[in-house]
Amino acid sequence: MSFSDYLETEILDHVFGGNAYSAPATLYVGLFTAAPNETGGGTEVSGGSYARETVAFTVSGNTASNTADVEFPTATANWGTITDIAIFDASTGGNMMAYATLTASKAIQTGDVFRIPTGDLDITLD
Numbered sequence: 001m002s003f004s005d006y007l008e009t010e011i012l013d014h015v016f017g018g019n020a021y022s023a024p025a026t027l028y029v030g031l032f033t034a035a036p037n038e039t040g041g042g043t044e045v046s047g048g049s050y051a052r053e054t055v056a057f058t059v060s061g062n063t064a065s066n067t068a069d070v071e072f073p074t075a076t077a078n079w080g081t082i083t084d085i086a087i088f089d090a091s092t093g094g095n096m097m098a099y100a101t102l103t104a105s106k107a108i109q110t111g112d113v114f115r116i117p118t119g120d121l122d123i124t125l126d
Contacts, residue, residue: 001123004040004086024097026091027055029053032086032099040096045080064122072113075108075109075111082102085121
C-alpha cells in the first residue's frame with residue numbers, strides 16, 4: 001500500500017517537525033471501483049448496504065497486517081467491480097491514510113459478500 005499525502009505529511013511533521021501526531025483510535029477499509037491516489041479521489045462504492053468496515057493491524061518488522069477477517073455487509077445492489085481499497089480514519093469522510101490496487105479485481109453483485117482474510121491486508125515500509 002502507498003501512504004496518502006495526508007499521512008506522509010503527518011509522519012514527517014511528527015518525526016522531524018516535533019509536532020505530535022495521534023493515531024486514530026479506529027481504522028476503516030473502503031472499497032473503490034476507480035483508483036484513488038495520494039490526494040484522495042477515486043470512486044468509492046456507495047449504496048446497496050455498503051459501509052466502510054473497521055480493521056485492526058499488528059506490526060511485525062516493517063509490515064502491518066490485518067489481525068482478523070474484514071467482512072463487508074451482503075450487497076443489496078450491484079457494487080460494481082472492486083479494483084482498489086483504502087484505509088481511512090473515519091467511517092465516512094475523514095482522511096485517507098493509505099491506498100492500494102487489488103492484485104485481482106472482484107465484481108460484487110447483489111447477494112455477494114466482499115471479504116479480506118486475516119493477514120491478507122499488508123502495509124509494508126521499505
